Amino acid sequence: MFKNYLLIALRNLKRNRIYSLINICGLAIGLAVFIFAAILTQYEKSHDIFFENAARIYTLGSVLSPQANYSVKEFDGVYTAIAPLLEAEATDIEATARIVQDEYLLTLGERGFYQKIKFADKALLKIFDFEYLAGDTSALDDPLGIALTETIAKKYFPAGNAMGKVISLNFHSKIDLRVTAVIRDIPRNSHFISSLIKDNPLEVIASLNALKQMDEFKLEGNWDNITTGDLTYVLLPSHLDGQWLEQQANDVFQRHASDDVKKFISGVKSRRLQDMNLVLWDAVGLPIITVVMGLGLMVLIIAGLNYTNLATAQAMDRAKEVGLRKTLGAKIGQLLIQFLVESVMITFIALLVALAMLEIIIPVFNDRFGKILSLDYFSLLPPLVIITFLIGLIAGAYPAYVITRVKPVDALKESLSKGLKRSLVRSAMIGAQFVFSVFLLAMVAVVTIQNEKIMKSSEIFPKSQIVTLQKTWVGDIPTRHDTLKREITALSGVENMTFSSQVPFIQQNWTFDASKNSGDIAGKVNLNRIMVEYDFLKTYDIPLIAGRDFSQEFANDMEKKESTVLNVIINETALKKLGFKSLHDALNKSFYQIFRDNEDGKKSRAYVIVGVMKDQNFLGLHNSIKPIVLRVHSQYYETASIRIKGKEFSATMREIERIWKKINPDYPIQVEYLDDIFNHMFKIYKSINIALAGFTVMALTLAFIGLFGLAAFMAAGRTKEIGIRKVMGAKTHQIVTLLIWQFSLPVLLALQVALPLSYFASDAYLNFFADRIESPIVMITGSGLVAVILSWLIVLTHAIRVSSRKPIHALRYE
Amino acid sequence: MLKLNNLCKVYQTEEVETTALDNINIDIEKGEFVAIMGPSGCGKSTLLNIIGMLDSPTSGEYHFLGDEIAHANEKQLANIRKKNIGFIFQSFNLIEELTVFENVELALLYNDVPSKERKERVTRVLDKVGIAHRAKHMPSQLSGGQQQRVAVARALVAEPAMILADEPTGNLDRAQGEEVMDMLKKLNEEGSTIIMVTHSPSHADYARRTINLFDGQVVTEMYRAAE
Ligand SMILES: Nc1ncnc2c1ncn2[C@@H]1O[C@H](COP(=O)(O)OP(=O)(O)OP(=O)(O)O)[C@@H](O)[C@H]1O
Numbered sequence A: 001m002f003k004n005y006l007l008i009a010l011r012n013l014k015r016n017r018i019y020s021l022i023n024i025c026g027l028a029i030g031l032a033v034f035i036f037a038a039i040l041t042q043y044e045k046s047h048d049i050f051f052e053n054a055a056r057i058y059t060l061g062s063v064l065s066p067q068a069n070y071s072v073k074e075f076d077g078v079y080t081a082i083a084p085l086l087e088a089e090a091t092d093i094e095a096t097a098r099i100v101q102d103e104y105l106l107t108l109g110e111r112g113f114y115q116k117i118k119f120a121d122k123a124l125l126k127i128f129d130f131e132y133l134a135g136d137t138s139a140l141d142d143p144l145g146i147a148l149t150e151t152i153a154k155k156y157f158p159a160g161n162a163m164g165k166v167i168s169l170n171f172h173s174k175i176d177l178r179v180t181a182v183i184r185d186i187p188r189n190s191h192f193i194s195s196l197i198k199d200n201p202l203e204v205i206a207s208l209n210a211l212k213q214m215d216e217f218k219l220e221g222n223w224d225n226i227t228t229g230d231l232t233y234v235l236l237p238s239h240l241d242g243q244w245l246e247q248q249a250n251d252v253f254q255r256h257a258s259d260d261v262k263k264f265i266s267g268v269k270s271r272r273l274q275d276m277n278l279v280l281w282d283a284v285g286l287p288i289i290t291v292v293m294g295l296g297l298m299v300l301i302i303a304g305l306n307y308t309n310l311a312t313a314q315a316m317d318r319a320k321e322v323g324l325r326k327t328l329g330a331k332i333g334q335l336l337i338q339f340l341v342e343s344v345m346i347t348f349i350a351l352l353v354a355l356a357m358l359e360i361i362i363p364v365f366n367d368r369f370g371k372i373l374s375l376d377y378f379s380l381l382p383p384l385v386i387i388t389f390l391i392g393l394i395a396g397a398y399p400a401y402v403i404t405r406v407k408p409v410d411a412l413k414e415s416l417s418k419g420l421k422r423s424l425v426r427s428a429m430i431g432a433q434f435v436f437s438v439f440l441l442a443m444v445a446v447v448t449i450q451n452e453k454i455m456k457s458s459e460i461f462p463k464s465q466i467v468t469l470q471k472t473w474v475g476d477i478p479t480r481h482d483t484l485k486r487e488i489t490a491l492s493g494v495e496n497m498t499f500s501s502q503v504p505f506i507q508q509n510w511t512f513d514a515s516k517n518s519g520d521i522a523g524k525v526n527l528n529r530i531m532v533e534y535d536f537l538k539t540y541d542i543p544l545i546a547g548r549d550f551s552q553e554f555a556n557d558m559e560k561k562e563s564t565v566l567n568v569i570i571n572e573t574a575l576k577k578l579g580f581k582s583l584h585d586a587l588n589k590s591f592y593q594i595f596r597d598n599e600d601g602k603k604s605r606a607y608v609i610v611g612v613m614k615d616q617n618f619l620g621l622h623n624s625i626k627p628i629v630l631r632v633h634s635q636y637y638e639t640a641s642i643r644i645k646g647k648e649f650s651a652t653m654r655e656i657e658r659i660w661k662k663i664n665p666d667y668p669i670q671v672e673y674l675d676d677i678f679n680h681m682f683k684i685y686k687s688i689n690i691a692l693a694g695f696t697v698m699a700l701t702l703a704f705i706g707l708f709g710l711a712a713f714m715a716a717g718r719t720k721e722i723g724i725r726k727v728m729g730a731k732t733h734q735i736v737t738l739l740i741w742q743f744s745l746p747v748l749l750a751l752q753v754a755l756p757l758s759y760f761a762s763d764a765y766l767n768f769f770a771d772r773i774e775s776p777i778v779m780i781t782g783s784g785l786v787a788v789i790l791s792w793l794i795v796l797t798h799a800i801r802v803s804s805r806k807p808i809h810a811l812r813y814e
Numbered sequence B: 001m002l003k004l005n006n007l008c009k010v011y012q013t014e015e016v017e018t019t020a021l022d023n024i025n026i027d028i029e030k031g032e033f034v035a036i037m038g039p040s041g042c043g044k045s046t047l048l049n050i051i052g053m054l055d056s057p058t059s060g061e062y063h064f065l066g067d068e069i070a071h072a073n074e075k076q077l078a079n080i081r082k083k084n085i086g087f088i089f090q091s092f093n094l095i096e097e098l099t100v101f102e103n104v105e106l107a108l109l110y111n112d113v114p115s116k117e118r119k120e121r122v123t124r125v126l127d128k129v130g131i132a133h134r135a136k137h138m139p140s141q142l143s144g145g146q147q148q149r150v151a152v153a154r155a156l157v158a159e160p161a162m163i164l165a166d167e168p169t170g171n172l173d174r175a176q177g178e179e180v181m182d183m184l185k186k187l188n189e190e191g192s193t194i195i196m197v198t199h200s201p202s203h204a205d206y207a208r209r210t211i212n213l214f215d216g217q218v219v220t221e222m223y224r225a226a227e
């Protein structure tokens, strides 16, 4: 009996080749997208599980207080002072380890390398069971011991045998580090590697003791700053959980943090190791896993609706067959089973196609995004088979129900009752499909245009012309800044050059407190300071709206440690924040620094406003514009920005490199293009856009495949009617209008749901940006319009084809 | 009124070629009542469909009111058709979703007749075929004979010069069949040209002229003297 069902199902598939193809393709796309979303989210959620203690490892993060007025909601790390206190006061904790990371210049004989180093408490090697190729967990017992990953060991010691070798680190003074372990490279699905924004892969681990020796790091930590990427790990015994840890950590925080700290950070949060790689998304406040899974599910539902719709339409064609079978004595149950078998069979064929698609897509994706997703059939198949089976049943249930409900007499009559052809349920399904499609389309439009806006805003700086030289503060380079600048600016291809403490698009907040009136602590405001050199404004095309640029002619333009009066340039926001009424009111007036507790004893200092610059978003474009004070201070020249003119870009670059080598033979040149710096910051938003666009293309393709199939079926169902109308003299356009109207009703209703939905979702998204597009309404209505017009076009082509045929075709059809 | 010269219709399917009409030469004058007869499959419906411009011939000439239209396109045909020809089918071909009134109105709707006039004319013609009391019913609520009367009404309402009927009595019982035939006869007397396909010799007797087809060819033509 069952074999019989299968045979009939197969025969039907063959008979309706085109519709079977549409059905299978649609479902396959839906399944592929859904499975992909599931694999991706599973992958992202299961980072680091290969560490033996993974389930017991937690990290501590900081929650920003609302009055901190910061662009993110959380930091991934905590003050370095917390871990030692926590270990001392919550004695149940098994171990804690902190990481402080930075890039340093390492030298090996003649060669020099900039290398990111993670300085860690030695317990790190107890918490994480790295795989040792040489050495063991005691590697950091030696304060100057370092562990290298395999790749780095090969890079520095191509001859092999890195163990025991000495690497010098040049900072304020030179210290010699000794390789005490070589560990296998960390798999890609670890938070140690796959951080989205900062590329800080774990390559070299050194001891915090070394940092203490070279950089006055205090082992008891500090309450001064939290640096992104500097993490605190906690290993708990198995009977305790993250909630307990969070409680303990908050207690410690409340007991020891000063009021100033509490104003900025409201509390501590514990996070499972597995969730660490998503921390960035938490910081932005975007529940990425839910969003991706939601989108995947959405596409699958569209595909399911599509299938149900088409299958129902197709089932109508078989009403006669069903009627006949019934008159021949078939029971409803048997008929139901027959239809469901068919439906389940189609979904399984679609599953096979989907898996084949994924076999192709996943390697490409891995290659492109540096991930290691895999189709693990062993764990994947059981749930997939169940899901597919359910989809087959659910999607097939409605058409099966409708068709088996047909009374034999009706089915055998020449045409079916109209109720079946234009049922409410099917209109509702078309409508639902449309809601999803329009929603996704609108979101893509909004995200794209918002990205465009960020791109445009970034154009205020001549970013494609600017090359930066990083690490110009290292070693004795600063003593030769003047020579470097003189020689580089002498090049014919160089327009300008300037040193500064930071460059645009990098979110680095160095702040100080000041007030308009000297000593007015109650009226103090927090200002960002950026240390610059004389040609800064010129190099970056930053316009002054009042006053003058910095100049060597004025002694007070240059900041010194003991300066009591200093000329500065501020932006409009700072001007307002300080309480000046107008440009005129502010120019050549002063404001005064308010020193913080830990800066006690410093002399007061007056800042004289000699220039006011336009408000520009200097610190990463998703931040609101900060009050900025530019100060000329040669001690902070961390980066040089060179503006290159003319077409001989690469020739000029070669010249610059030659000059650098001549002047700073001991230090490798660190070139970064401002364009790249921007793109790096922009990456996260771009990837949101790409992901959304991907889902949308899929969803739209599905919706339109479905629409096309439906249009074909609906037109077919009305062929006779069309024929009669034509015989009665209806013109092509009249027939076309008739068919289009049938589609328009559900589509128009769907818009009423989709448009407000899109509005709220996109508004929420746009709120991440300080510099946001005003209103997404144009894009949203545009998307609705595009969807409607596209669907009309599809129906139109079909309707024209049907109605321009000779009427006899239509009449003979039944 | 119309003239067919060496008209052929060949159906080309995947394997076989069927010659449905083979060298037909027919001349039909205005005001004639013509019956087309012949065994099943001899090409009667094909001929009628070509005369009615629902289909085009493969070769040969078709002159309608003096114009050669064998090779006219669908748009031109549709224009001539809706001005001049009314159809009655064996299977009625009413639109299920429309009421009796609306079905009949359809023919006027597409002829751009103003709404008020449409109403009058439909009412009048429904009266004429004796189905006015069923104007608001759906076709599925009517018997076969009643449905065919609606179809006749629809064919009449635009007052076409020519009415084509393909086995109009095929699905009706004897009494109903006679009624429809009487209606056609009356229409012919009022001046309409009528061409009708039928299997019934007695119904063919209503016509003045009978054309016998066999295997796509005209075999005999018979004229009945006027009464
Ligand atoms: N669309 C078509 N494709 C192929 N062959 C066709 C087509 N329509 C009709 N024929 C063939 O043309 C021939 C004439 O068909 P037609 O319908 O004109 O016959 P008929 O005389 O009306 O028969 P009946 O009295 O049974 O209605 C038949 O042999 C038929 O098989």
Ligand SMILES: [Mg+2]
Residues within 6 Å of the ligand: B044, B045, B046
């Ligand atoms: Mg026939």
